[in-house]
Amino acid sequence: MITAELLDQLGIPERTTYRRCQPGGPWTHLLPGIVLLERAAPTARQRVEAARLHTDLHGIVTGFEAARRYGLQEIPPDNSVHLLVPHEHRFCSVKFAVVERTRFFPEPVVVDGVPMAPPARAVLDGLRRIRLLDPVRALLIEAGQSGLCTADELAAELEAGSQRGTALPRAVLRELATDVRSVAEADSLAILRKSGLPPAEHNVRLYDAQGRYIAMPDTWWDDIALAWEIDSVSIHLKKPNYAKTLARNSRYAAAGILVVQTLPSRLRTDTQRVIDELKAAYKSAKERPRPKITVARGSHPAA
Numbered sequence: 001m002i003t004a005e006l007l008d009q010l011g012i013p014e015r016t017t018y019r020r021c022q023p024g025g026p027w028t029h030l031l032p033g034i035v036l037l038e039r040a041a042p043t044a045r046q047r048v049e050a051a052r053l054h055t056d057l058h059g060i061v062t063g064f065e066a067a068r069r070y071g072l073q074e075i076p077p078d079n080s081v082h083l084l085v086p087h088e089h090r091f092c093s094v095k096f097a098v099v100e101r102t103r104f105f106p107e108p109v110v111v112d113g114v115p116m117a118p119p120a121r122a123v124l125d126g127l128r129r130i131r132l133l134d135p136v137r138a139l140l141i142e143a144g145q146s147g148l149c150t151a152d153e154l155a156a157e158l159e160a161g162s163q164r165g166t167a168l169p170r171a172v173l174r175e176l177a178t179d180v181r182s183v184a185e186a187d188s189l190a191i192l193r194k195s196g197l198p199p200a201e202h203n204v205r206l207y208d209a210q211g212r213y214i215a216m217p218d219t220w221w222d223d224i225a226l227a228w229e230i231d232s233v234s235i236h237l238k239k240p241n242y243a244k245t246l247a248r249n250s251r252y253a254a255a256g257i258l259v260v261q262t263l264p265s266r267l268r269t270d271t272q273r274v275i276d277e278l279k280a281a282y283k284s285a286k287e288r289p290r291p292k293i294t295v296a297r298g299s300h301p302a303a
Helices: 004-009 014-020 043-055 063-069 119-127 133-147 151-160 168-174 183-195 239-255 271-287
Strands: 028-031 034-036 061-062 081-086 096-101 107-113 112-114 204-206 213-215 219-221 225-229 258-262 294-296
Touching: 004 034, 014 225, 028 043, 043 061, 043 081, 061 063, 061 271, 063 081, 063 112, 063 119, 081 119, 081 258, 119 133, 119 151, 119 168, 133 151, 133 168, 133 183, 151 168, 151 294, 183 225, 183 239, 183 271, 213 239, 225 271, 239 258
Parallel strands: 061 112, 081 096, 225 258
Antiparallel strands: 028 034, 061 081, 107 112, 204 213, 204 294, 219 225
C-alpha cells in the first residue's frame, strides 16, 4: 500500500503508476492517489490502511469496521471504512472511505496497530447511519452482553456526541433499560400487549418448594405459575446450551410449571397462533392448582 506521491518521490512518475493500475496492469487503484502494489482485491486491513492514507493518517476507524475489530458479530452488511477526523481537516468521503469531520474527536484506542474510536463511540457511529430497528437492537444488546461497553457508557456517548441519527439508538437503550435481553424478547413484549393477557413479569428467578433453583424464564405469570421461553435455535441448539435447555425444561416439569416455548422467527411470522398458544396455556395453568414456587425479584447475579 503506497501513495502515488511517494512513488513519484521514489522515481516512478504518476503517469506510470496509473498506467500500471489500468485493467491488465500489475497494480490496483484503491483510492485517489493510493495504490496497492499487486493485482488483487484488498484485504480488510489493506482497505483500512488505504482509508487512513486518504486522511494523511489523521483519521481513526469507527463505526461497523471498528465494532468488527472489537470482536462484535451482529454487524449489518457494510463494506465501508468509516473514519473520524478532527473538524479542522477537509478530507472528503470517496469510494469505500467514509470520512466524518467531528468536533467530538475521541482519544483513539489502538487495536492490532489500528487506531480506533472507543467502543461505545464506534458502535453508535455505525448505528447512527442506519434506520432499521432489529440491527440496532441486536448490536446494542451484543455490545452490552459481551462486556465491550455498558449501557451507561452508551448513554453518555449519546449525550456527549452529535445528535444526528440518535433517535433509534436512544429508543432501544430505553427499551434495554427495562431488562429486555434480546431482539426476540422485545418482539415478545409487543405480542403480550396485543394478546390481552394479564400483565407478566420478566427474568425473575424461580425456586421450588425445597428452595432449589429452577430457572429464570423470559416471561412469568406468577399467580398461575406459567412460563414463556423464547428459545433461539442458533443459541439453544449449540451443544452446551442445548444440554442446559433440556435440563431447564426437566426442572420446569419436576416443579409442575407449565412452559410455552416459542422460536423467535414465529413472533413475527405466526403472531396470532403464538397468541392462541399462550391463551390456551394460560387457561390450562389457571385451571390447575398452583405448584409451590417461590419467586425472587430484584438485582441478582446471572444464573
